[in-house]
Structure formats: C-alpha cells, structure tokens
Amino acid sequence: MKVITLLLAALLFATRGLAAESLPSWNDTAARQSIIAFVDRVTMPDSPDFVAPPERIAVFDNDGCLWAEQPMYFQAIFIFDRIRQLAPQHPEWKDQEPFASVLKGDIKAALAGGEHALLEMAMATHAGMTTEEFEKTVTDWLATARHPTTGRPYTEMVYQPMLELLAYLRANGFKTFIVSGGGIEFMRPWTERVYGVPPEQVVGSSIKTRYEVRGGKAVLLRLPELNFIDDKAGKPVGIQQHIGRRPIMAFGNSDGDFQMLEWTTSGSGPRFGLLVHHTDSVREWAYDRESHVGRLEQGLDEAETRGWVIVSMKDDWKRVFAFE
C-alpha cells in the first residue's frame, strides 16, 4: 500500500504543478483571479476552508455557458431539421401547424404558437423511438449539421475558456456536472467527448420512457409525455435528484440559472457563483436583458449583492472559440 500512497502523492504534486499554466484563454482579470483564489481556498490542505474532494461538486449550465445559443438554441435547430427529415413519413404535416411553417422555412411563424407549439414539435421528433435510436439521430445530426453563421459543427461552438475551466476544476479534484434546461438525452451522446463530462454527470429536461422487451431485446421506448423541466426553480430540484448534495460552485449565463446559483451559494461554507455575460458582438454575440434566448436581467441586477462573479466575454476572455 505504501507504494500506492507515494505514487498518488507524486501524481497529485505533478497535477498541482499544472495549475500555474491553467486557464490560458482567460485574461488575467478579476474574474480569472477569483476562480483561482476560490479553488486554492478549498483545495489547499492547510486552508481553514478546505473542502474534501467528494464535496467538490461544480455545476455548469450548457446553452450560452459551455456552448453558444445563437441565433437560437441548437436543440431547436435539431428539431426543425428532424421535422424536414421526417416529413416524407408525415404527409399530414404539410397542412398542419406548426409543422407546415417549418417545412416552408418560416421558423418565426412556427414559433408563433409559443411554448405549446415548441413542445408539440419536440415530442414529434424526440418520442416514439427507443433511447438507442434517439441517440443515433443526435449523433448522425451532429456529424453533418453546421452552424448557420460560422459554418462550424455545433460541437465546435463551445467556449475554449470554459473547456479549460472544466479541466482545471477536475485537475483540482472537482466532479463536474452539466445542469441544463436542454434535453438530457440530446446532450449525453457528445458531452463526454466534447467536455469530458460523462453521461451520468448530465442533468437536463426529459420525457418519460417505458420499458419493453421486443423480440428478446430489452428497450426503453421514449413517450410523448413530459417528465421533468430542468430550468429555473427546477434546476435545484434536478441537482438534488441526480447529485444528492449541494454543489459548491455553479456556472450559468441566464436567469434560467438564477435559482441554481442561489441554491449553490446559499449553502454554508465556501461557495462560488459565476454568470457568463454575452458582451462580445464581434467574436460571439452581445445580448442580455432583452434577448429571446439566455435572457439575463435578475442575475445582472443581483450579482454584486450576492457576491457572484460576472464574466464579460469581451474583456475577460482572450479567445472565445478554439477555431478562432
């Protein structure tokens, strides 16, 4: 056992040596410094605020926090692409809203029906197949779909500074989770490869499934019925359901993340909350209080009082995307 202890100690030392060079895509502003100071505070063995590794839980929103969300949520684009793809099997969609508008290319009209219309389209494209079949549609879509303005695969529309942050936290003994309003099974097929976050550390919105045995093979059939909405006050609920302990760090970008940051930072002991503010109209997009996606208002108003860090993408990040 002594050999193992020595090896582990050496490994730990080697890892800690990397910390000085971490977060290279962050400017050395107050935001970067506050992250490093917090991580030092909870990981240095002699710190009065030392937190044991199992309690080092960090949660990240996905849309607008780890990857982009403009000109609209990427999952919405997936839904519209799937409707076009499935249209030959649904001749009735030609005369049926909101599908008819999608097929005519009029997304604005398709979304005129609000949440109800979006939900109807989500169910038509996300249910009625097994979990394994759905995973394949996501993987196939990502392999060929391209972002409308950058022409890049969606999995390249991820923020380089946030990838570095995920890796930096893991190197410091944190377990990193995604807690997103997006569909849990829409994210799982690629989060391990892109973010280093395995499927079992992804929390998201979901529909119900039913267990069935088909020709000797067990499957889970996806049903057109909502199971859970992982947004706003649903995020702390989803965190408790999946993780079972209160995180000590939370990262978001919109008012949909407000309660997740509130839940995280109102626990006892050292806590850290951070909101990514989309301020860079050149390298990314600039939006906040009036945006149709990722609306950020309450968070901006209350961050200072609550001690949350606001990251300005324009000022705090050297680079936004890896492909720049």
Added chain:
Amino acid sequence: MKVITLLLAALLFATRGLAAESLPSWNDTAARQSIIAFVDRVTMPDSPDFVAPPERIAVFDNDGCLWAEQPMYFQAIFIFDRIRQLAPQHPEWKDQEPFASVLKGDIKAALAGGEHALLEMAMATHAGMTTEEFEKTVTDWLATARHPTTGRPYTEMVYQPMLELLAYLRANGFKTFIVSGGGIEFMRPWTERVYGVPPEQVVGSSIKTRYEVRGGKAVLLRLPELNFIDDKAGKPVGIQQHIGRRPIMAFGNSDGDFQMLEWTTSGSGPRFGLLVHHTDSVREWAYDRESHVGRLEQGLDEAETRGWVIVSMKDDWKRVFAFE
C-alpha cells in the same frame, strides 16, 4: 505529461496485483470464479472483449443484496420508529389507521391496508420537511436504532462479500451504482461511508420536492407526492435517467431486480447478471418464492437460460456479516 502516464501505469499495475487476494470472504466456487473471469475478460488490455473504463458500469440492488431485509425492509422499521417519535405532535393518530396500530405495536394490522397504508405512512414521515432536515432524521435514526434480532446497527447488517465485490470492481475501473426500490434520500446519507458509493451514484424511489427561499436561505421542501418508483420495470427507467448508459454488470436478489438484470444482460458485448439467493437460515435467513420481502421466483426459474449466476449465501460465502 510522460511522468503522469508512467505513474498511472505503475499505479494500475500495483492495483492489479491486489486482484489475486480479492473477494476473501467468498468460497472459491463457480460463483466467485465467474465474477473474476468476467472482470478479467473486460479489463485485460489484450482481451477481445475489452471494455473501456467509462463503460464499466455496475449496478447493485440494496435491500437483500447489499444489506439484509429481514424481518422487514429496514426503511419500514424507520417509518414505524418515526411514527412513534412524531406521535406527540399528531394526537389524531391515536384513532386513525394505520397509525393507531403502529402506536399499539401491531405492525401486522398497520400493514393490513396494503400498499396504500404503507404509502400513507411513508408520506407522513418522509415529507413536510426540507431535504437537509430529512437527511438529519435518517442519520440520527441510524446512530441509535438497532436490528431487532442481532442488536446491531443497521449499517452493520451489510454483507461482507458484497463490500469486497464493490471494492474489487472499483479497483478494476468500474463505477459502482446502487439501484434500489428504497428511498433515494433514505440511502444517500450513509452509502458513501458504508459502501463507498457517493450520493450521486445512488438511484432509488423518490417523492417530489419544491424549491423555496426561506429567510434568505434556499431549501428544497419534500412534498407528500410520489415522484418515481424505482422497482421492477422502473429500474431500467431509473438507470437510464440517472446513468444514461446500459450497465455491463447487474447484481440483485429478488424479482424486483428481474428487469434490471434483463436490461443489463440483453445489451450487446460482454454482460453479467447475478442474483443473491438467501439460502442460509443459520447465519442470515432462508427465503425465496414465498417470501413477503425479496420474493425470488422468476429469477430462479430463468437464471440458467439467461446465463445469470445464482449465489447461494450458504455455499458461496465464507462469511455473511463482518461482525460474525
């Protein structure tokens, strides 16, 4: 990076050396051999059936598989103890079934109302408090409650061979999960300490919660409303919801685990299913087809056809409990 790779390789080698001495509380029968053969088959780098570490997911039932479940589920005993404890605040229970029978010490009469009565008692004792308050009631109860026949704390009523199996699998790169019909928040306060399974790797039955801010502090209030029953066909659903990939090993002991084993072993590639059969009336209890808890019938009938391993506690285990 080269140094880290070398250290990791050395660590891996040191760990593998421990495998020969693992599972010391198992007799060297076919059951033990089948476990070791399977683990070698999926972990040896030159094996044609090698499984990458992230896919090495093993799921374990709790009641009757990791700890005992006689004379009744320990969570039921917790419920009855809580009813006695809360009775002063509920004078109406004196005349109200099933509570009145519990207070008179007549558990059989209390359970006469079947599932409905049990659910009513569960809600009365598990809801109406925050998640943190509930965690404290579980921790406090475990600190003083003693098993009616052995006089041991419930957390000592765990099977030594299964503790060794959990550790052996983790030493071989497996991630171990509990997937139990029991309450998820009833297990989480102690599974890390007792089994080495952290809260985020526990799947179980649950009630709904509501997010609230009380005097500046965010809490989750437990509601008297079922959220999910993690039993039978619910187990594969719970596994997909929490883990998001099909396990390659599953361990159970009752027909409540049948679908979990079926889901696990009907996937492609190497798969392993095992049922603990309670055959030891001296060191533990002997029961199967006719039992009121942990009924095992379909599993016994179909194990051979399905290639599942049956462990006889009497014949395959040198020791059942650590305190023997």
